[in-house]
Amino acid sequence: GIQVEQSPPDLILQEGANSTLRCNFSDSVNNLQWFHQNPWGQLINLFYIPSGTKQNGRLSATTVATERYSLLYISSSQTTDSGVYFCAVSKRADSWGKLQFGAGTQVVVTP
Amino acid sequence: EPEVTQTPSHQVTQMGQEVILRCVPISNHLYFYWYRQILGQKVEFLVSFYNNEISEKSEIFDDQFSVERPDGSNFTLKIRSTKLEDSAMYFCASSDVAGYTFGSGTRLTVV
Incomplete structure:
Protein backbone atom coordinates (compact mmCIF):
# COMPACT_ATOMS: atom_id res chain seq x y z
CA GLY A 1 0.00 0.00 0.00
CA ILE A 2 0.90 3.67 -0.17
CA GLN A 3 3.21 4.95 2.55
CA VAL A 4 2.32 8.37 3.95
CA GLU A 5 4.92 10.21 6.01
CA GLN A 6 4.24 13.42 7.87
CA SER A 7 6.73 15.81 9.37
CA PRO A 8 7.45 17.08 11.87
CA PRO A 9 5.81 14.64 14.30
CA ASP A 10 5.42 17.39 16.92
CA LEU A 11 5.32 21.16 16.73
CA ILE A 12 5.09 23.72 19.50
CA LEU A 13 4.18 27.24 18.41
CA GLN A 14 3.69 30.50 20.14
CA GLU A 15 0.41 32.21 19.31
CA GLY A 16 0.82 34.33 16.20
CA ALA A 17 3.59 32.23 14.66
CA ASN A 18 3.50 30.66 11.21
CA SER A 19 4.28 27.04 10.41
CA THR A 20 4.47 24.51 7.60
CA LEU A 21 3.49 20.85 7.87
CA ARG A 22 4.60 18.36 5.26
CA CYS A 23 3.12 15.16 3.85
CA ASN A 24 5.13 12.86 1.58
CA PHE A 25 3.57 9.87 -0.16
CA SER A 26 5.24 6.94 -1.83
CA ASP A 27 3.09 6.52 -4.94
CA SER A 28 0.93 8.58 -7.27
CA VAL A 29 -2.43 9.46 -5.77
CA ASN A 30 -5.64 10.80 -7.17
CA ASN A 31 -7.06 12.13 -3.93
CA LEU A 32 -5.56 13.87 -0.92
CA GLN A 33 -7.18 15.45 2.10
CA TRP A 34 -5.92 17.30 5.16
CA PHE A 35 -7.78 16.83 8.45
CA HIS A 36 -7.56 18.48 11.84
CA GLN A 37 -8.31 16.28 14.85
CA ASN A 38 -9.32 18.57 17.68
CA THR A 53 -3.17 25.34 -4.02
CA LYS A 54 -6.14 26.27 -1.88
CA GLN A 55 -6.66 28.79 0.89
CA ASN A 56 -9.23 29.00 3.65
CA GLY A 57 -8.71 31.86 6.05
CA ARG A 58 -5.40 31.45 7.89
CA LEU A 59 -4.86 27.98 6.44
CA SER A 60 -3.62 27.11 3.00
CA ALA A 61 -2.41 23.94 1.32
CA THR A 62 -0.36 23.05 -1.72
CA THR A 63 -0.01 19.65 -3.34
CA VAL A 64 2.67 18.91 -5.92
CA ALA A 65 1.41 15.57 -7.17
CA THR A 66 4.32 14.97 -9.57
CA GLU A 67 6.77 15.23 -6.67
CA ARG A 68 4.52 13.34 -4.25
CA TYR A 69 4.17 15.83 -1.45
CA SER A 70 1.71 18.24 0.07
CA LEU A 71 2.20 21.16 2.44
CA LEU A 72 -0.19 22.69 4.95
CA TYR A 73 0.50 26.26 6.05
CA ILE A 74 -0.82 27.72 9.25
CA SER A 75 -0.42 31.48 9.55
CA SER A 76 -0.92 33.64 12.64
CA SER A 77 -1.58 30.52 14.72
CA GLN A 78 -4.17 30.57 17.48
CA THR A 79 -4.65 28.28 20.47
CA THR A 80 -7.69 26.78 18.72
CA ASP A 81 -5.31 25.45 16.04
CA SER A 82 -3.96 22.95 18.56
CA GLY A 83 -4.56 19.30 17.78
CA VAL A 84 -3.30 16.68 15.37
CA TYR A 85 -3.13 17.35 11.64
CA PHE A 86 -3.49 14.33 9.37
CA CYS A 87 -2.80 13.94 5.70
CA ALA A 88 -4.71 11.10 3.98
CA VAL A 89 -4.46 9.83 0.42
CA SER A 90 -6.24 7.50 -1.96
CA LYS A 91 -5.25 6.10 -5.33
CA ARG A 92 -8.78 5.83 -6.60
CA ALA A 93 -9.96 8.39 -9.12
CA ASP A 94 -13.69 7.95 -8.62
CA SER A 95 -15.74 8.92 -5.59
CA TRP A 96 -13.00 7.77 -3.30
CA GLY A 97 -11.93 4.46 -1.87
CA LYS A 98 -10.07 3.79 1.34
CA LEU A 99 -7.94 6.59 2.69
CA GLN A 100 -4.43 5.86 3.86
CA PHE A 101 -3.57 8.15 6.77
CA GLY A 102 -0.22 9.43 7.87
CA ALA A 103 0.79 9.34 11.53
CA GLY A 104 -0.06 13.01 11.96
CA THR A 105 1.63 16.14 13.26
CA GLN A 106 0.76 17.06 16.85
CA VAL A 107 0.53 20.85 17.07
CA VAL A 108 0.43 22.74 20.35
CA VAL A 109 -0.10 26.50 20.21
CA THR A 110 0.76 28.29 23.43
CA PRO A 111 -0.64 31.68 24.47
CA GLU B 1 -23.45 22.15 6.28
CA PRO B 2 -24.36 18.44 5.93
CA GLU B 3 -23.04 16.20 8.70
CA VAL B 4 -22.35 12.56 9.36
CA THR B 5 -24.02 11.68 12.65
CA GLN B 6 -22.75 8.93 14.95
CA THR B 7 -24.35 7.45 18.05
CA PRO B 8 -23.55 6.86 20.80
CA SER B 9 -20.62 9.22 21.41
CA HIS B 10 -19.29 6.94 24.14
CA GLN B 11 -19.92 3.27 24.83
CA VAL B 12 -18.55 1.08 27.58
CA THR B 13 -19.04 -2.64 27.20
CA GLN B 14 -17.87 -5.79 28.92
CA MET B 15 -15.47 -8.10 27.17
CA GLY B 16 -17.34 -10.72 25.20
CA GLN B 17 -20.42 -8.58 24.60
CA GLU B 18 -21.70 -7.45 21.22
CA VAL B 19 -21.93 -3.77 20.35
CA ILE B 20 -23.61 -1.93 17.50
CA LEU B 21 -22.29 1.47 16.47
CA ARG B 22 -24.67 3.62 14.48
CA CYS B 23 -24.16 6.21 11.78
CA VAL B 24 -26.30 8.38 9.55
CA PRO B 25 -24.22 9.31 6.47
CA ILE B 26 -24.84 12.40 4.36
CA SER B 27 -27.99 11.70 2.41
CA ASN B 28 -26.72 12.10 -1.16
CA HIS B 29 -23.38 10.33 -0.60
CA LEU B 30 -22.99 6.91 -2.13
CA TYR B 31 -19.88 5.56 -0.36
CA PHE B 32 -19.80 4.79 3.36
CA TYR B 33 -16.90 3.78 5.54
CA TRP B 34 -15.81 2.75 8.99
CA TYR B 35 -12.40 3.64 10.38
CA ARG B 36 -10.92 3.20 13.80
CA GLN B 37 -8.23 4.95 15.82
CA ILE B 38 -6.61 3.27 18.77
CA LEU B 39 -5.57 5.89 21.33
CA GLY B 40 -2.45 7.72 20.20
CA GLN B 41 -2.22 5.91 16.88
CA LYS B 42 -3.08 6.68 13.30
CA VAL B 43 -6.53 6.34 11.78
CA GLU B 44 -7.00 2.90 10.17
CA PHE B 45 -9.40 1.84 7.45
CA LEU B 46 -11.83 -0.96 8.32
CA VAL B 47 -14.38 -1.25 5.52
CA SER B 48 -16.05 0.57 2.65
CA PHE B 49 -19.62 0.04 1.53
CA TYR B 50 -21.23 0.88 -1.78
CA ASN B 51 -24.49 -0.11 -3.41
CA ASN B 52 -25.54 -2.14 -0.37
CA GLU B 53 -22.47 -4.31 -0.25
CA ILE B 54 -18.91 -4.25 1.02
CA SER B 55 -16.59 -2.88 -1.66
CA GLU B 56 -13.33 -3.23 0.25
CA LYS B 57 -12.20 -4.34 3.69
CA SER B 58 -8.92 -4.40 5.59
CA GLU B 59 -7.28 -7.34 7.31
CA ILE B 60 -8.58 -5.92 10.58
CA PHE B 61 -12.16 -6.44 9.42
CA ASP B 62 -12.47 -10.13 10.18
CA ASP B 63 -15.47 -12.29 11.07
CA GLN B 64 -15.86 -10.41 14.33
CA PHE B 65 -17.10 -7.37 12.42
CA SER B 66 -20.08 -6.79 10.17
CA VAL B 67 -21.77 -3.80 8.56
CA GLU B 68 -25.32 -3.23 7.54
CA ARG B 69 -27.51 -0.58 5.99
CA PRO B 70 -30.81 -1.58 7.56
CA ASP B 71 -32.81 1.24 5.98
CA GLY B 72 -32.32 4.22 3.68
CA SER B 73 -30.49 6.36 6.22
CA ASN B 74 -28.63 4.28 8.82
CA PHE B 75 -25.30 2.49 8.51
CA THR B 76 -24.17 0.25 11.35
CA LEU B 77 -21.01 -1.50 12.50
CA LYS B 78 -21.50 -4.59 14.66
CA ILE B 79 -18.64 -5.95 16.73
CA ARG B 80 -19.25 -9.40 18.14
CA SER B 81 -17.57 -10.85 21.21
CA THR B 82 -15.60 -7.69 21.98
CA LYS B 83 -12.02 -7.88 23.18
CA LEU B 84 -9.97 -5.42 25.21
CA GLU B 85 -7.99 -4.49 22.09
CA ASP B 86 -11.18 -3.37 20.35
CA SER B 87 -11.13 -0.27 22.56
CA ALA B 88 -10.75 2.63 20.16
CA MET B 89 -12.46 5.58 18.56
CA TYR B 90 -14.61 4.38 15.67
CA PHE B 91 -15.33 6.85 12.89
CA CYS B 92 -18.01 6.60 10.27
CA ALA B 93 -17.56 8.55 7.04
CA SER B 94 -19.26 9.11 3.72
CA SER B 95 -17.91 10.55 0.51
CA ASP B 96 -18.69 12.04 -2.84
CA VAL B 97 -16.53 13.57 -5.55
CA ALA B 98 -15.70 16.49 -3.25
CA GLY B 99 -14.12 14.20 -0.67
CA TYR B 100 -14.77 12.65 2.68
CA THR B 101 -16.83 13.83 5.64
CA PHE B 102 -16.23 12.11 8.97
CA GLY B 103 -18.59 11.78 11.88
CA SER B 104 -17.58 12.82 15.39
CA GLY B 105 -16.78 9.25 16.35
CA THR B 106 -17.86 6.72 18.96
CA ARG B 107 -15.36 6.09 21.73
CA LEU B 108 -15.65 2.40 22.58
CA THR B 109 -14.16 1.15 25.82
CA VAL B 110 -14.08 -2.59 26.45
CA VAL B 111 -13.61 -3.53 30.11
Missing part, protein backbone atom coordinates in the same frame (compact mmCIF):
# COMPACT_ATOMS: atom_id res chain seq x y z
CA PRO A 39 -8.76 17.79 21.38
CA TRP A 40 -12.21 16.16 21.54
CA GLY A 41 -11.19 13.65 18.87
CA GLN A 42 -13.28 15.00 16.03
CA LEU A 43 -11.82 14.81 12.51
CA ILE A 44 -12.45 18.06 10.69
CA ASN A 45 -11.98 18.20 6.94
CA LEU A 46 -9.65 21.08 6.07
CA PHE A 47 -8.85 20.63 2.39
CA TYR A 48 -9.55 18.28 -0.45
CA ILE A 49 -6.46 18.96 -2.53
CA PRO A 50 -5.18 16.29 -4.95
CA SER A 51 -3.20 19.02 -6.72
CA GLY A 52 -2.71 22.78 -6.76
Whole structure:
Protein backbone atom coordinates (compact mmCIF):
# COMPACT_ATOMS: atom_id res chain seq x y z
CA GLY A 1 0.00 0.00 0.00
CA ILE A 2 0.90 3.67 -0.17
CA GLN A 3 3.21 4.95 2.55
CA VAL A 4 2.32 8.37 3.95
CA GLU A 5 4.92 10.21 6.01
CA GLN A 6 4.24 13.42 7.87
CA SER A 7 6.73 15.81 9.37
CA PRO A 8 7.45 17.08 11.87
CA PRO A 9 5.81 14.64 14.30
CA ASP A 10 5.42 17.39 16.92
CA LEU A 11 5.32 21.16 16.73
CA ILE A 12 5.09 23.72 19.50
CA LEU A 13 4.18 27.24 18.41
CA GLN A 14 3.69 30.50 20.14
CA GLU A 15 0.41 32.21 19.31
CA GLY A 16 0.82 34.33 16.20
CA ALA A 17 3.59 32.23 14.66
CA ASN A 18 3.50 30.66 11.21
CA SER A 19 4.28 27.04 10.41
CA THR A 20 4.47 24.51 7.60
CA LEU A 21 3.49 20.85 7.87
CA ARG A 22 4.60 18.36 5.26
CA CYS A 23 3.12 15.16 3.85
CA ASN A 24 5.13 12.86 1.58
CA PHE A 25 3.57 9.87 -0.16
CA SER A 26 5.24 6.94 -1.83
CA ASP A 27 3.09 6.52 -4.94
CA SER A 28 0.93 8.58 -7.27
CA VAL A 29 -2.43 9.46 -5.77
CA ASN A 30 -5.64 10.80 -7.17
CA ASN A 31 -7.06 12.13 -3.93
CA LEU A 32 -5.56 13.87 -0.92
CA GLN A 33 -7.18 15.45 2.10
CA TRP A 34 -5.92 17.30 5.16
CA PHE A 35 -7.78 16.83 8.45
CA HIS A 36 -7.56 18.48 11.84
CA GLN A 37 -8.31 16.28 14.85
CA ASN A 38 -9.32 18.57 17.68
CA PRO A 39 -8.76 17.79 21.38
CA TRP A 40 -12.21 16.16 21.54
CA GLY A 41 -11.19 13.65 18.87
CA GLN A 42 -13.28 15.00 16.03
CA LEU A 43 -11.82 14.81 12.51
CA ILE A 44 -12.45 18.06 10.69
CA ASN A 45 -11.98 18.20 6.94
CA LEU A 46 -9.65 21.08 6.07
CA PHE A 47 -8.85 20.63 2.39
CA TYR A 48 -9.55 18.28 -0.45
CA ILE A 49 -6.46 18.96 -2.53
CA PRO A 50 -5.18 16.29 -4.95
CA SER A 51 -3.20 19.02 -6.72
CA GLY A 52 -2.71 22.78 -6.76
CA THR A 53 -3.17 25.34 -4.02
CA LYS A 54 -6.14 26.27 -1.88
CA GLN A 55 -6.66 28.79 0.89
CA ASN A 56 -9.23 29.00 3.65
CA GLY A 57 -8.71 31.86 6.05
CA ARG A 58 -5.40 31.45 7.89
CA LEU A 59 -4.86 27.98 6.44
CA SER A 60 -3.62 27.11 3.00
CA ALA A 61 -2.41 23.94 1.32
CA THR A 62 -0.36 23.05 -1.72
CA THR A 63 -0.01 19.65 -3.34
CA VAL A 64 2.67 18.91 -5.92
CA ALA A 65 1.41 15.57 -7.17
CA THR A 66 4.32 14.97 -9.57
CA GLU A 67 6.77 15.23 -6.67
CA ARG A 68 4.52 13.34 -4.25
CA TYR A 69 4.17 15.83 -1.45
CA SER A 70 1.71 18.24 0.07
CA LEU A 71 2.20 21.16 2.44
CA LEU A 72 -0.19 22.69 4.95
CA TYR A 73 0.50 26.26 6.05
CA ILE A 74 -0.82 27.72 9.25
CA SER A 75 -0.42 31.48 9.55
CA SER A 76 -0.92 33.64 12.64
CA SER A 77 -1.58 30.52 14.72
CA GLN A 78 -4.17 30.57 17.48
CA THR A 79 -4.65 28.28 20.47
CA THR A 80 -7.69 26.78 18.72
CA ASP A 81 -5.31 25.45 16.04
CA SER A 82 -3.96 22.95 18.56
CA GLY A 83 -4.56 19.30 17.78
CA VAL A 84 -3.30 16.68 15.37
CA TYR A 85 -3.13 17.35 11.64
CA PHE A 86 -3.49 14.33 9.37
CA CYS A 87 -2.80 13.94 5.70
CA ALA A 88 -4.71 11.10 3.98
CA VAL A 89 -4.46 9.83 0.42
CA SER A 90 -6.24 7.50 -1.96
CA LYS A 91 -5.25 6.10 -5.33
CA ARG A 92 -8.78 5.83 -6.60
CA ALA A 93 -9.96 8.39 -9.12
CA ASP A 94 -13.69 7.95 -8.62
CA SER A 95 -15.74 8.92 -5.59
CA TRP A 96 -13.00 7.77 -3.30
CA GLY A 97 -11.93 4.46 -1.87
CA LYS A 98 -10.07 3.79 1.34
CA LEU A 99 -7.94 6.59 2.69
CA GLN A 100 -4.43 5.86 3.86
CA PHE A 101 -3.57 8.15 6.77
CA GLY A 102 -0.22 9.43 7.87
CA ALA A 103 0.79 9.34 11.53
CA GLY A 104 -0.06 13.01 11.96
CA THR A 105 1.63 16.14 13.26
CA GLN A 106 0.76 17.06 16.85
CA VAL A 107 0.53 20.85 17.07
CA VAL A 108 0.43 22.74 20.35
CA VAL A 109 -0.10 26.50 20.21
CA THR A 110 0.76 28.29 23.43
CA PRO A 111 -0.64 31.68 24.47
CA GLU B 1 -23.45 22.15 6.28
CA PRO B 2 -24.36 18.44 5.93
CA GLU B 3 -23.04 16.20 8.70
CA VAL B 4 -22.35 12.56 9.36
CA THR B 5 -24.02 11.68 12.65
CA GLN B 6 -22.75 8.93 14.95
CA THR B 7 -24.35 7.45 18.05
CA PRO B 8 -23.55 6.86 20.80
CA SER B 9 -20.62 9.22 21.41
CA HIS B 10 -19.29 6.94 24.14
CA GLN B 11 -19.92 3.27 24.83
CA VAL B 12 -18.55 1.08 27.58
CA THR B 13 -19.04 -2.64 27.20
CA GLN B 14 -17.87 -5.79 28.92
CA MET B 15 -15.47 -8.10 27.17
CA GLY B 16 -17.34 -10.72 25.20
CA GLN B 17 -20.42 -8.58 24.60
CA GLU B 18 -21.70 -7.45 21.22
CA VAL B 19 -21.93 -3.77 20.35
CA ILE B 20 -23.61 -1.93 17.50
CA LEU B 21 -22.29 1.47 16.47
CA ARG B 22 -24.67 3.62 14.48
CA CYS B 23 -24.16 6.21 11.78
CA VAL B 24 -26.30 8.38 9.55
CA PRO B 25 -24.22 9.31 6.47
CA ILE B 26 -24.84 12.40 4.36
CA SER B 27 -27.99 11.70 2.41
CA ASN B 28 -26.72 12.10 -1.16
CA HIS B 29 -23.38 10.33 -0.60
CA LEU B 30 -22.99 6.91 -2.13
CA TYR B 31 -19.88 5.56 -0.36
CA PHE B 32 -19.80 4.79 3.36
CA TYR B 33 -16.90 3.78 5.54
CA TRP B 34 -15.81 2.75 8.99
CA TYR B 35 -12.40 3.64 10.38
CA ARG B 36 -10.92 3.20 13.80
CA GLN B 37 -8.23 4.95 15.82
CA ILE B 38 -6.61 3.27 18.77
CA LEU B 39 -5.57 5.89 21.33
CA GLY B 40 -2.45 7.72 20.20
CA GLN B 41 -2.22 5.91 16.88
CA LYS B 42 -3.08 6.68 13.30
CA VAL B 43 -6.53 6.34 11.78
CA GLU B 44 -7.00 2.90 10.17
CA PHE B 45 -9.40 1.84 7.45
CA LEU B 46 -11.83 -0.96 8.32
CA VAL B 47 -14.38 -1.25 5.52
CA SER B 48 -16.05 0.57 2.65
CA PHE B 49 -19.62 0.04 1.53
CA TYR B 50 -21.23 0.88 -1.78
CA ASN B 51 -24.49 -0.11 -3.41
CA ASN B 52 -25.54 -2.14 -0.37
CA GLU B 53 -22.47 -4.31 -0.25
CA ILE B 54 -18.91 -4.25 1.02
CA SER B 55 -16.59 -2.88 -1.66
CA GLU B 56 -13.33 -3.23 0.25
CA LYS B 57 -12.20 -4.34 3.69
CA SER B 58 -8.92 -4.40 5.59
CA GLU B 59 -7.28 -7.34 7.31
CA ILE B 60 -8.58 -5.92 10.58
CA PHE B 61 -12.16 -6.44 9.42
CA ASP B 62 -12.47 -10.13 10.18
CA ASP B 63 -15.47 -12.29 11.07
CA GLN B 64 -15.86 -10.41 14.33
CA PHE B 65 -17.10 -7.37 12.42
CA SER B 66 -20.08 -6.79 10.17
CA VAL B 67 -21.77 -3.80 8.56
CA GLU B 68 -25.32 -3.23 7.54
CA ARG B 69 -27.51 -0.58 5.99
CA PRO B 70 -30.81 -1.58 7.56
CA ASP B 71 -32.81 1.24 5.98
CA GLY B 72 -32.32 4.22 3.68
CA SER B 73 -30.49 6.36 6.22
CA ASN B 74 -28.63 4.28 8.82
CA PHE B 75 -25.30 2.49 8.51
CA THR B 76 -24.17 0.25 11.35
CA LEU B 77 -21.01 -1.50 12.50
CA LYS B 78 -21.50 -4.59 14.66
CA ILE B 79 -18.64 -5.95 16.73
CA ARG B 80 -19.25 -9.40 18.14
CA SER B 81 -17.57 -10.85 21.21
CA THR B 82 -15.60 -7.69 21.98
CA LYS B 83 -12.02 -7.88 23.18
CA LEU B 84 -9.97 -5.42 25.21
CA GLU B 85 -7.99 -4.49 22.09
CA ASP B 86 -11.18 -3.37 20.35
CA SER B 87 -11.13 -0.27 22.56
CA ALA B 88 -10.75 2.63 20.16
CA MET B 89 -12.46 5.58 18.56
CA TYR B 90 -14.61 4.38 15.67
CA PHE B 91 -15.33 6.85 12.89
CA CYS B 92 -18.01 6.60 10.27
CA ALA B 93 -17.56 8.55 7.04
CA SER B 94 -19.26 9.11 3.72
CA SER B 95 -17.91 10.55 0.51
CA ASP B 96 -18.69 12.04 -2.84
CA VAL B 97 -16.53 13.57 -5.55
CA ALA B 98 -15.70 16.49 -3.25
CA GLY B 99 -14.12 14.20 -0.67
CA TYR B 100 -14.77 12.65 2.68
CA THR B 101 -16.83 13.83 5.64
CA PHE B 102 -16.23 12.11 8.97
CA GLY B 103 -18.59 11.78 11.88
CA SER B 104 -17.58 12.82 15.39
CA GLY B 105 -16.78 9.25 16.35
CA THR B 106 -17.86 6.72 18.96
CA ARG B 107 -15.36 6.09 21.73
CA LEU B 108 -15.65 2.40 22.58
CA THR B 109 -14.16 1.15 25.82
CA VAL B 110 -14.08 -2.59 26.45
CA VAL B 111 -13.61 -3.53 30.11
